[in-house]
Amino acid sequence: MSLVLYYHPLASYCHKVLIPLYENGIDFEPRLVDLSDAESSAELLAAWPVGKFPVIRDTLRNLIVPETSIIIEYLDQHRPGPVRFIPADPDAAREVRLWDRFFDLYVSTPMQKIVGDRLRAADTTDDFGVIEARVNLDGAYDMLEPHLASRTWAGGEDFSMADCSAAPALFYAECVHPFTPSYPAIGAYFDRLMARPSVMRVLDEAKPYFPFFPFRDAIPTRFL
Ligand SMILES: N[C@@H](CCC(=O)N[C@@H](CS)C(=O)NCC(=O)O)C(=O)O
Incomplete structure (x- = not known):
């Protein structure tokens, strides 16, 4: 198997890459990263010294591919399947990349800040942050509501990289800072995302690890 994926089943950015892998049935060897284990951490750091995951190793090309958006572009180019994650049309591709960035920077980043703060020792929390x-997150939801009211998927009428980014970002954001029921268009889009078999599979595989999520009590019961 030529693709090795360094990942963890609970990690939101790993979901972002598992979704396209499952959408197109791409074979890969899963390599679970355990940051509490020195050997596992060292293996990740050797591959990508930034230490963030997921990371893909393509053993056929002797290549490390980090960063989720770059990984999805790589899969689209080198393991193309029935679902294309970056449209061929340059204007449509720009729109997809824009909303991919939007979900990473303006939904995932504040969501992770809230989760990360819950994991800190009591005397090191960052209340202002x-x-x-x-x-x-409120600002992002205010922008997403009208955007999503007029389209099926985040980048347009076709499922794309932007939706791979949106699914985990919104899943965890709904737990830490709910957008339902105040934002009905985001809620309806979220339901469309959660009904995708690839997303259902990712969440099913994450389920055994939900007890380690600091906002586990806020996970909607339909996912438990
Ligand atoms: N910009 C990166 C973000 C990846 C990221 O933040 N991954 C998290 C897991 S969801 C991580 O590596 N956390 C461990 C750490 O920051 O030490 C990407 O898109 O791949």
Whole structure:
């Protein structure tokens, strides 16, 4: 098997890459990253010294591919399947890349700030940073609501990289800073995302690890 995926089943950015892998039935060898294990961490750092995951190793080309958006572009180019994640049309591709960036930077980043703060020791929490993250999420929801009211998927009428980014971002954001029921168009889009078999599979595989999620009590019961 030529693709090795360094990942963890609970990690939101790993979901972002598992979705396209499952959408197109791409074979890969899963390599679970355990940051509490020195050997596992060292293997990840050797592949990508930034230490963030997921990371893909393509053993056929002797290549490391980090960063989720770059990984999805790589899969689209080198393992194309029935679902194309970046449209061929340059204007449509730009729109997909824009909303991919939007979900990473303006939904995932504040969502992760809130989650990360919950994991800190009581005397090192960043209350102001968490308030700021919640304000940022409200701003993102205000922008997403009209955007999603007029389209099926985040980048247009076809499922794309932007939706791979949106699914985990919104799944965890709904737990830490709910958008339902106040934002009906985001809620309807979220339901469309959650009904995708690839997304259902990713969440099913994450389920055994839900007890480790600091906002586990806020996971909607339909996912448990
Ligand atoms: N910009 C990166 C973000 C990846 C990321 O933040 N991954 C998280 C897991 S969801 C991680 O590596 N966390 C471990 C850490 O930051 O030490 C990407 O798109 O791949």
